[in-house]
Amino acid sequence: MAGLATGQSIVVADKMLEGAGIGVVKGEVTRIDPVAKNVFVSGGDLFSYDKLYLATGASPIMPPIEGIDLDGVMTLRGLPDAEKIKSRIADKEVVNIVLIGAGFISMEIASLLAENMERKLNITVVEFMNRTLPLMLDKDMADLVQSYLEDKGLGILTNQKAEKLLGRNGKVTGVLLGSGETLDADMVVVNVGARGNVELAEQIGLEMGRFGIKVNKYQETSDPDILAGGDCVEKINFITRKPTPGRLRGPAVMQGRLAAKRLAGYDVEFPGVLDAGGCKMFDMTVSATGLSEEHAAREGFETVSATVDSRSKHAMIPGMKPWKIKLVFDKKTQKLLGGQIVSHAVAPAREIDAVTAFILAGKTIAELTTFTSACNPDISSEPSAEPITIAAEQALQKLHQLGRS
Amino acid sequence: MGLRGCDSKEIDVKSGEKLVIVGCSGSGGPAAMLAKKLMPEVDVTVIRKEEFFIVR
Ligand SMILES: Cc1cc2nc3c(=O)[nH]c(=O)nc-3n(C[C@H](O)[C@H](O)[C@H](O)COP(=O)(O)OP(=O)(O)OC[C@H]3O[C@@H](n4cnc5c(N)ncnc54)[C@H](O)[C@@H]3O)c2cc1C
Numbered sequence: 001m002a003g004l005a006t007g008q009s010i011v012v013a014d015k016m017l018e019g020a021g022i023g024v025v026k027g028e029v030t031r032i033d034p035v036a037k038n039v040f041v042s043g044g045d046l047f048s049y050d051k052l053y054l055a056t057g058a059s060p061i062m063p064p065i066e067g068i069d070l071d072g073v074m075t076l077r078g079l080p081d082a083e084k085i086k087s088r089i090a091d092k093e094v095v096n097i098v099l100i101g102a103g104f105i106s107m108e109i110a111s112l113l114a115e116n117m118e119r120k121l122n123i124t125v126v127e128f129m130n131r132t133l134p135l136m137l138d139k140d141m142a143d144l145v146q147s148y149l150e151d152k153g154l155g156i157l158t159n160q161k162a163e164k165l166l167g168r169n170g171k172v173t174g175v176l177l178g179s180g181e182t183l184d185a186d187m188v189v190v191n192v193g194a195r196g197n198v199e200l201a202e203q204i205g206l207e208m209g210r211f212g213i214k215v216n217k218y219q220e221t222s223d224p225d226i227l228a229g230g231d232c233v234e235k236i237n238f239i240t241r242k243p244t245p246g247r248l249r250g251p252a253v254m255q256g257r258l259a260a261k262r263l264a265g266y267d268v269e270f271p272g273v274l275d276a277g278g279c280k281m282f283d284m285t286v287s288a289t290g291l292s293e294e295h296a297a298r299e300g301f302e303t304v305s306a307t308v309d310s311r312s313k314h315a316m317i318p319g320m321k322p323w324k325i326k327l328v329f330d331k332k333t334q335k336l337l338g339g340q341i342v343s344h345a346v347a348p349a350r351e352i353d354a355v356t357a358f359i360l361a362g363k364t365i366a367e368l369t370t371f372t373s374a375c376n377p378d379i380s381s382e383p384s385a386e387p388i389t390i391a392a393e394q395a396l397q398k399l400h401q402l403g404r405s
Numbered sequence: 406m407g408l409r410g411c412d413s414k415e416i417d418v419k420s421g422e423k424l425v426i427v428g429c430s431g432s433g434g435p436a437a438m439l440a441k442k443l444m445p446e447v448d449v450t451v452i453r454k455e456e457f458f459i460v461r
Contacts, residue, residue: 264444
């Protein structure tokens with residue numbers, strides 16, 4: 001998108017697959033016959049299988065609002081979409097850009113466009129919920145992101161619904177908001193979620209869940225010879241054990257590898273997802289895992305949380321950048337439920353992986369108060385400012401005080 | 406068709422058998438690479454409609 005990664009550099013060469021002895025076929029699978037065990041490809045080719053793995057991914061949801069088909073209304077899923085956005089933006093008359101949805105895809109597009117264009121663009125992000133990155137962050141953490149992005153010149157409108165896209169001569173010219181306000185728009189980029197590509201699975205009668213193909217812990221579908229994984233399958237949330245879309249690259253890769261292991265006779269189970277993800281906007285990096293406070297409350301948890309400021313390096317080291325972590329715990333079991341990081345340096349955002357590991361291990365507040373991190377003046381905060389430990393200490397104190405009152 | 410229980414054992418793909426993978430990106434690509442690594446004797450084919458195997 002930004003020209004930082006060229007189209008070619010994000011392409012994993014087919015040579016790598018073919019070199020490993022894998023057959024690569026380019027074409028759309030239009031039909032599967034699960035009885036004869038054949039796959040039909042556009043153009044008329046037919047492939048027989050003993051085992052089939054479905055990894056058909058997802059497609060962006062385009063909300064059914066008036067004007068969604070106007071020229072200049074786009075989304076981003078694959079390389080052709082990125083090329084379309086880039087070629088549209090090359091038109092010097094494109095100045096006003098509205099992004100609908102403030103999830104990680106929109107936020108990254110907005111910041112990349114603002115950062116990399118030679119001319120000034122008016123970029124506005126419109127979000128229906130009360131905050132940016134609503135699936136990752138609570139309002140208190142999202143507010144930090146919003147004010148940072150506003151300082152960078154982006155317009156962020158939360159609690160706003162895009163009611164209608166306005167146009168002239170078939171081209172988009174504006175966005176009418178629920179408030180009655182109209183935003184000028186030469187280009188609108190819509191990223192409000194995705195839906196699994198499950199047409200083939202439905203066609204052959206595989207058991208379906210609310211968010212995609214139903215699979216067991218081994219990626220097996222209801223057909224004994226068909227496995228499935230990635231964005232087209234429904235996942236289970238590791239904490240709530242409820243069905244969830246979980247459409248992120250980590251689970252997609254791991255489910256693919258797990259299916260391969262299953263087929264090779266290994267007995268490894270998929271544990272469920274925590275929706276661990278990251279997002280980089282200008283020099284700010286956000287990462288999150290597990291349940292936010294708001295999500296946990298929706299699931300019926302009573303929570304205790306703590307937010308702590310930290311440093312990317314020891315305080316006296318030049319180049320030190322601030323970062324902040326919020327940890328959310330279940331009051332009843334005292335187990336860690338989730339974490340959110342907003343950082344002005346990239347490296348601390350990876351501390352989210354430690355939070356993920358702690359959630360998977362069922363660590364409690366008390367156990368986290370004795371966590372010792374790897375420490376070095378150039379790569380970490382002082383151990384005395386290690387924020388996971390301090391957040392746990394704060395949560396412990398809160399519980400202690402509640403217990404005494 | 407009900408979901409098979411997690412205790413099912415007859416899932417392994419055998420030597421000389423064919424594994425076809427529909428989709429070759431986030432999930433299909435790694436599935437193909439690891440399947441071929443663990444089971445070199447299995448015939449693995451990926452079919453994808455996108456022009457390239459891209460990393461999003
Ligand atoms: C712009 C963008 C940025 C993202 N960034 C991140 C990120 O930073 N971190 C993260 O964790 N996740 C990210 N994601 C999500 C991540 O890309 C997906 O979760 C992941 O790619 C899912 O892998 P998948 O294999 O299930 O689906 P996909 O990667 O979508 O692959 C689907 C494959 O199926 C093929 N296909 C579909 N139907 C057919 C058919 N009928 N016949 C043949 N082939 C077919 C397609 O050609 C493609 O090869 C991003 C997504 C987008 C859109």
